[in-house]
Every structure is written in structure tokens, then in C-alpha cells.
Amino acid sequence: MSQNISKKIALRAVLVALAFILSWVEAQIPPLIAIPGIKPGLANLVVLIALYRLSLSDAIFINIIRILLVSFTFGSLMTFFYSLAGAALSLFIMYILKRYFNLSIMAVSVCGGISHNVGQLFLASIIVESINIFYLLPYLWIAGIITGALIGLLSGLITTRIKNILHE
Numbered sequence: 046m047s048q049n050i051s052k053k054i055a056l057r058a059v060l061v062a063l064a065f066i067l068s069w070v071e072a073q074i075p076p077l078i079a080i081p082g083i084k085p086g087l088a089n090l091v092v093l094i095a096l097y098r099l100s101l102s103d104a105i106f107i108n109i110i111r112i113l114l115v116s117f118t119f120g121s122l123m124t125f126f127y128s129l130a131g132a133a134l135s136l137f138i139m140y141i142l143k144r145y146f147n148l149s150i151m152a153v154s155v156c157g158g159i160s161h162n163v164g165q166l167f168l169a170s171i172i173v174e175s176i177n178i179f180y181l182l183p184y185l186w187i188a189g190i191i192t193g194a195l196i197g198l199l200s201g202l203i204t205t206r207i208k209n210i211l212h213e
Contacts, residue, residue, distance in 0.1 A: 057103060064091040064111040065118075072119050080181060083188040086158055086196055088115075092136065093154055093200040098207055101140050108132050127165050134164030150204065151197030158193025159186055 067087035074085065088111055095104040112132060116125035138160040142148045148156075162185035169178045 056099070057107060060091050060095055060103075060107050061110045061114070064088040064107055065114050067091065068111060068115045069119065072115075078184075078188075080184045080188075083185065083192075085192050086161065089135070089154065089157060089161075089196050090200050090203070092132075093139070093150060093157070093196065094203055094207070096136070096139060096143060096153075097150060097200070097204050101136075104136060104140075108136060127168055130168040131161035131164040134167075135161035149197075150201045151194060154197025154200060155190055155193035158189035158196065160189075162186065162189045 065088075067090060071084055071087045076083070091111075092104050092108050095107050109129075109132075112125060112128045116122070116128060120128075135157040139153045139157040142153045142156055143150075163182070166179055166182060166185065170176050
């Protein structure tokens with residue numbers, strides 16, 4: 046195995062571990078509002094960094110492994126499906142916006158936060174067999190905008206710092 050491949054595997058492992066830890070930290074934060082699904086999305090920091098500094102496949106890999114670990118450690122099978130639905134739509138939207146529209150990392154993060162909530166609501170509407178659940182959408186959009194902006198700001202600072210460290 047070449048040194049380059051070893052470094053990439055190690056970096057992926059560190060990023061999965063970081064995403065897992067951030068998910069655990071997030072799980073310790075009590076709900077600030079009585080609307081289900083509103084969370085800061087701390088692990089999305091790692092996903093954004095992987096998307097901007099590594100590749101789409103790395104971001105997908107890190108996200109899937111994190112979701113599996115978090116679901117089986119802190120959650121349930123339903124946690125897995127809701128997380129996967131939100132993460133899949135979010136990552137797809139973020140990749141498209143980054144790749145084809147060249148939006149800033151903050152704008153990409155905000156759209157990722159919003160689309161994560163939409164993905165989870167879509168799955169919930171299928172499970173409960175009702176579109177009435179979408180009454181939560183305005184609240185989740187506001188939360189997605191706020192948390193997405195904060196995560197985008199932090200991700201931007203971190204990716205800039207990484208570029209400076211690597212002298213790119």
C-alpha cells in the first residue's frame with residue numbers, strides 16, 4: 046500500500062471519528078425549542094470540509110459511516126433512516142451547488158441545512174402517510190438557515206486555515 050493511500054485512509058478515519066464526536070456532543074445539547082428535528086448539525090462541519098478539501102466520494106463515505114455509528118450507538122433504526130434521508134438530500138444539493146453554481150461555502154451550508162430538514166420531513170410524511178407534517182417546514186427552514194450559516198462560517202474558517210497550513 047502506498048504512503049498516499051495510507052494517508053488518505055488515516056485522514057478518512059480521523060474525519061469519521063471527528064464527525065462521530067461532534068454528533069455525540071450534539072446529542073448532549075438539550076432541545077432549545079419544542080419543534081422536533083431542530084439541531085445544530087455539528088457533524089456537517091466535517092462533511093463540508095470533506096466536500097471542499099477531499100472529494101464527493103470521501104464526503105459520502107464519511108457521512109454514511111458516521112450515520113451508521115451514531116444510529117447504532119445513540120439511536121435506532123429509525124434514527125438511521127431519518128439521518129440517511131436528510132444527509133443524502135443535503136449532500137446531493139450541496140455538491141450540485143458547489144460544483145455547478147460555485148456558491149460560497151456558507152451558501153452551500155445553508156442550502157444543505159434546509160435540504161437536510163426537507164429530506165427528513167419527506168421521509169416522515171411517507172411513514173405517517175400524511176403531508177400534514179410539512180406544517181413544520183417554515184420553522185425547520187428558519188433553523189436550517191441559522192444553523193447552516195453558523196456551520197458554513199466555521200467550515201469556511203477551517204478550510205481557509207487548512208489551505209494556509211498546506212500553503213496552497
